[in-house]
Amino acid sequence: MISKKNSNRPVGVIGAGSFGTAIANILAEKTEVLLFSRDPGMVKSIAETRVHRDKSIHKNITPTGDISYLANLCDVIFPIVPSSAFRSVLQQLSPYLYPYHILIHGTKGLDILLPGNKGLNTITSIDRENVMTMSEVIMDESVVVRIGCLAGPNIAKEMSANQPAATVVASHYDEVITQGINLLRNDYFQVYGNKDLIGIELAGVLKNIIAIASGALSGLGLGENAKGLLISRGMVEMIHLGKAMGGNVPAFLGVAGIGDLVTTSNSTMSRNFTVGYRLAKGDSLNTILETMEEVAEGVNTVQIAKLYANSHKVTVPITEVLYRILFEDLKVEEGLQMLMKFPYNVDIDFL
Amino acid sequence: MKSNQEGKQKIYKPILAGTQEWPVVRLSNNRKQLIEQISEEAFQKLIKVQRGHSLREELETTLYLEKLRIKKNPWAVDPEDDYSFWNKIKHELVDLVGSKDASSKEEEILKRIISRYANEIAGNFKKSRYKLAREIIKFGFKRLLNATRIGGFKAIFKNQYTLNDKIQIKGKAKQLRKLAKLGTVVMVPTHFSNLDSILIGWIIHVLGLPAFIYGAGLNLFNIRILAYFMESLGAYKVDRRKKNPIYLETLKTYSKVAIEEGAHSLFFPGGTRSRSGKIENSLKLGLLGTAMEAQRSIFTRHPNNDGRKIFVVPVTINYNFVLEAPNLIKNYLSRKGQERYYVENDEYSTSYKMVKFLVKFFTKGSNISVSIGHGMDLLGNYVDGDGNSIDTKGRIINTRHYFVSNGEIAVDEQRDQEYTRKLSEIIVREFHRINRVFASHLVAFTAFNLWKRQYYKLDLYDFLRLPEEELVIDYADFRETFIEIRECIFKLKKANKVEVAGHLKGNPDEVILTGITNVGMYHSKRPLLLSKEGKITTQDLNTLYYYHNRMDGYDLEKEF
Numbered sequence: 001m002i003s004k005k006n007s008n009r010p011v012g013v014i015g016a017g018s019f020g021t022a023i024a025n026i027l028a029e030k031t032e033v034l035l036f037s038r039d040p041g042m043v044k045s046i047a048e049t050r051v052h053r054d055k056s057i058h059k060n061i062t063p064t065g066d067i068s069y070l071a072n073l074c075d076v077i078f079p080i081v082p083s084s085a086f087r088s089v090l091q092q093l094s095p096y097l098y099p100y101h102i103l104i105h106g107t108k109g110l111d112i113l114l115p116g117n118k119g120l121n122t123i124t125s126i127d128r129e130n131v132m133t134m135s136e137v138i139m140d141e142s143v144v145v146r147i148g149c150l151a152g153p154n155i156a157k158e159m160s161a162n163q164p165a166a167t168v169v170a171s172h173y174d175e176v177i178t179q180g181i182n183l184l185r186n187d188y189f190q191v192y193g194n195k196d197l198i199g200i201e202l203a204g205v206l207k208n209i210i211a212i213a214s215g216a217l218s219g220l221g222l223g224e225n226a227k228g229l230l231i232s233r234g235m236v237e238m239i240h241l242g243k244a245m246g247g248n249v250p251a252f253l254g255v256a257g258i259g260d261l262v263t264t265s266n267s268t269m270s271r272n273f274t275v276g277y278r279l280a281k282g283d284s285l286n287t288i289l290e291t292m293e294e295v296a297e298g299v300n301t302v303q304i305a306k307l308y309a310n311s312h313k314v315t316v317p318i319t320e321v322l323y324r325i326l327f328e329d330l331k332v333e334e335g336l337q338m339l340m341k342f343p344y345n346v347d348i349d350f351l
Numbered sequence: 352m353k354s355n356q357e358g359k360q361k362i363y364k365p366i367l368a369g370t371q372e373w374p375v376v377r378l379s380n381n382r383k384q385l386i387e388q389i390s391e392e393a394f395q396k397l398i399k400v401q402r403g404h405s406l407r408e409e410l411e412t413t414l415y416l417e418k419l420r421i422k423k424n425p426w427a428v429d430p431e432d433d434y435s436f437w438n439k440i441k442h443e444l445v446d447l448v449g450s451k452d453a454s455s456k457e458e459e460i461l462k463r464i465i466s467r468y469a470n471e472i473a474g475n476f477k478k479s480r481y482k483l484a485r486e487i488i489k490f491g492f493k494r495l496l497n498a499t500r501i502g503g504f505k506a507i508f509k510n511q512y513t514l515n516d517k518i519q520i521k522g523k524a525k526q527l528r529k530l531a532k533l534g535t536v537v538m539v540p541t542h543f544s545n546l547d548s549i550l551i552g553w554i555i556h557v558l559g560l561p562a563f564i565y566g567a568g569l570n571l572f573n574i575r576i577l578a579y580f581m582e583s584l585g586a587y588k589v590d591r592r593k594k595n596p597i598y599l600e601t602l603k604t605y606s607k608v609a610i611e612e613g614a615h616s617l618f619f620p621g622g623t624r625s626r627s628g629k630i631e632n633s634l635k636l637g638l639l640g641t642a643m644e645a646q647r648s649i650f651t652r653h654p655n656n657d658g659r660k661i662f663v664v665p666v667t668i669n670y671n672f673v674l675e676a677p678n679l680i681k682n683y684l685s686r687k688g689q690e691r692y693y694v695e696n697d698e699y700s701t702s703y704k705m706v707k708f709l710v711k712f713f714t715k716g717s718n719i720s721v722s723i724g725h726g727m728d729l730l731g732n733y734v735d736g737d738g739n740s741i742d743t744k745g746r747i748i749n750t751r752h753y754f755v756s757n758g759e760i761a762v763d764e765q766r767d768q769e770y771t772r773k774l775s776e777i778i779v780r781e782f783h784r785i786n787r788v789f790a791s792h793l794v795a796f797t798a799f800n801l802w803k804r805q806y807y808k809l810d811l812y813d814f815l816r817l818p819e820e821e822l823v824i825d826y827a828d829f830r831e832t833f834i835e836i837r838e839c840i841f842k843l844k845k846a847n848k849v850e851v852a853g854h855l856k857g858n859p860d861e862v863i864l865t866g867i868t869n870v871g872m873y874h875s876k877r878p879l880l881l882s883k884e885g886k887i888t889t890q891d892l893n894t895l896y897y898y899h900n901r902m903d904g905y906d907l908e909k910e911f
Contacts, residue, residue, distance in 0.1 A: 009757075094744070099730070099752040099753040143732075143748050145770075174763075175763055
């Protein structure tokens with residue numbers, strides 16, 4: 001099914017990381033794409049070599065380093081940058097945005113806004129108003145209201161190889177969902193709509209925690225029983241935390257929840273999985289982060305999720321243990337023992 | 352009383368010189384044309400949106416419901432031909448079965464029904480009557496006020512006290528006047544008492560604004576005196592008995608067209624009076640949606656940006672004393688407690704009761720303050736003095752752009768609904784922000800929560816059933832907690848999350864005394880009393896709960 005695009009204007013992608021580039025390539029099959037990167041060298045090399053991150057770049061993609069040019073030309077923009085840079089990119093973009101813009105982001109992380117620029121390590125409790133999903137950052141920094149997000153099992157490498165994959169476009173607006181579907185849908189990329197924007201964002205964000213844990217199990221050389229246990233208990237934990245942060249249960253049961261969770265937890269290609277895997281092999285967090293090419297959102301998410309759960313009395317044993325492994329030098333083996341001793345007794349308690 | 356000293360009210364000149372200019376006058380001069388326009392628009396919409404059943408089914412359901420209403424729940428205000436009209440429709444529908452041109456006949460019947468509804472809803476504003484009504488209200492209020500304040504029958508002819516002393520207007524009055532000149536104002540007040548409509552009418556007059564149109568329950572038109580005043584003041588009629596889609600669409604279209612034509616409007620977005628005493632925390636989206644639609648329609652018809660902008664102005668009305676409180680809270684509790692049957696008793700079912708209420712209010716009422724909120728566009732962005740929408744970074748937003756897709760204004764009902772929902776959330780936030788905390792609200796809140804904490808094992812209903820004699824607080828304990836809670840309020844005020852009445856500051860003993868003497872002061876059973884021995888007690892826990900609810904939504908409960 002190839003649907004007609006709604007206008008002749010190009011579509012913008014902000015961020016030329018591996019996921020941003022993969023999305024740009026999918027979009028380019030239907031429309032002209034402007035791909036923004038902050039790095040002038042990168043813009044130049046994409047334009048000249050038509051290859052980026054070992055992937056060829058579709059002929060319909062034009063790289064640019066001028067964010068205002070992109071905003072003026074494109075009504076639909078996909079910001080796909082790490083959560084740590086998301087707010088500053090939005091601040092840069094915001095003066096050129098109008099209420100008719102549609103922003104569909106693909107960032108699976110959280111933003112922290114603490115009064116008086118305090119650091120995460122200095123506080124003991126945190127409220128919802130201090131934790132923002134990326135759609136909330138967009139609303140906070142710009143006049144844009146037609147906001148959506150992408151979430152689902154989409155590992156960039158597989159997408160580039162035209163293997164089957166799917167995504168959810170979540171938004172409160174039918175218009176945004178329709179646009180997202182029209183622009184992204186093709187024979188090997190399935191696109192679903194969902195109205196629970198916050199729920200879908202949180203599903204995408206929180207699954208990264210479990211992905212790290214899954215990597216750690218693999219690193220210990222454990223088998224499939226352990227993984228099945230982790231994924232199902234991890235799911236419950238995601239749902240409890242997700243509910244506490246304003247999502248609804250169904251969002252976690254679909255493509256962006258279970259779908260993405262299973263994928264990431266089994267994928268040796270995933271960054272978060274890699275972090276867990278290497279931790280179990282004995283590398284320290286700092287060494288791992290220094291040698292990684294792209295950001296593993298899960299590390300930051302563990303820290304925020306743990307603090308939020310503690311502040312709102314949500315039981316999150318996996319997150320707790322991961323936090324201690326990541327930031328308090330707990331051994332992965334000991335962490336696993338702690339989890340096995342944890343007195344779970346009810347299987348499903350969120351329905 | 353302390354709040355008396357908060358300053359003399361300013362006198363505002365009318366913003367439009369002659370009533371001829373008033374949008375509502377222009378509307379009533381073109382009444383016939385207006386009704387035709389409404390009928391046509393409502394017809395088009397109803398034909399377009401088929402909710403999964405045929406027009407015939409729609410007509411039959413409406414007919415059935417209307418006949419049921421006539422039989423089960425007739426009112427004095429219903430027209431004489433009510434029965435014959437619907438009976439005729441019935442026969443026509445029967446005759447249509449099997450007929451060839453059935454669908455065009457059905458459309459004709461639909462048109463007739465819509466037109467009948469539109470005629471019924473449309474107001475009958477007459478400026479001569481408006482002036483007379485206004486003078487009568489003013490004169491009456493003033494006399495009553497003086498008789499009671501200064502005392503004695505003779506005082507009825509004195510002019511010492513005026514309504515202005517009794518009702519304080521706070522907040523963005525000046526901006527409201529400006530906005531009413533620049534565009535069309537949709538005023539959305541909180542709703543606690545039947546007095547609200549009269550009060551707001553008075554405020555609109557005091558501020559020098561032209562009359563606003565507002566939807567008034569048709570039941571109020573059963574009362575002759577009230578019907579006269581309300582028609583004169585620009586009311587249109589809303590019949591809550593009629594819940595069929597044809598009626599509702601016609602009603603919404605009336606509101607939309609009137610706003611689009613520039614008539615300033617007033618809705619109580621909570622729908623009915625707050626039963627619980629809480630500030631509204633969810634709003635009815637139907638009428639708000641008509642403002643959204645009107646704005647989009649204006650933008651479509653004025654591609655050059657010269658159409659009138661619509662401004663939403665939230666208003667809160669703050670009372671120490673709500674006459675209906677004991678009944679309202681009883682209603683609320685029995686609903687919440689899921690009692691199967693309860694009879695809604697209308698305190699104002701006759702002219703006599705209404706007058707009695709007004710006399711009671713003016714002979715006994717305590718001070719009232721009305722807070723006027725910041726004007727906003729339909730997306731909830733604040734507007735500046737020139738009516739420009741401003742974003743949180745101080746940049747100007749063109750409201751038109753919210754309705755644009757692919758470079759032009761586009762009709763997208765789902766989007767409009769979502770915008771309306773967003774707007775309603777912002778109005779709720781603004782209500783809480785401009786709400787003025789009175790000492791009476793705060794003492795009620797403190798006492799209720801102290802008792803609730805003492806009986807923390809009971810759920811709300813069991814707690815409310817406790818015998819009042821068991822509930823006693825030592826003044827010293829009360830004072831300590833009161834001061835803490837007041838500090839929280841001041842912090843909220845600093846964070847711009849609430850407003851505070853002037854009398855709340857200062858010596859805590861005086862503030863507490865003001866609060867206790869004022870809270871629900873004229874109920875036969877007082878919500879709070881301070882005995883000579885320094886004990887705080889209550890005679891009516893339900894009513895105390897009602898007044899305490901005013902402070903709901905600020906997350907203050909966690910302080911207990």
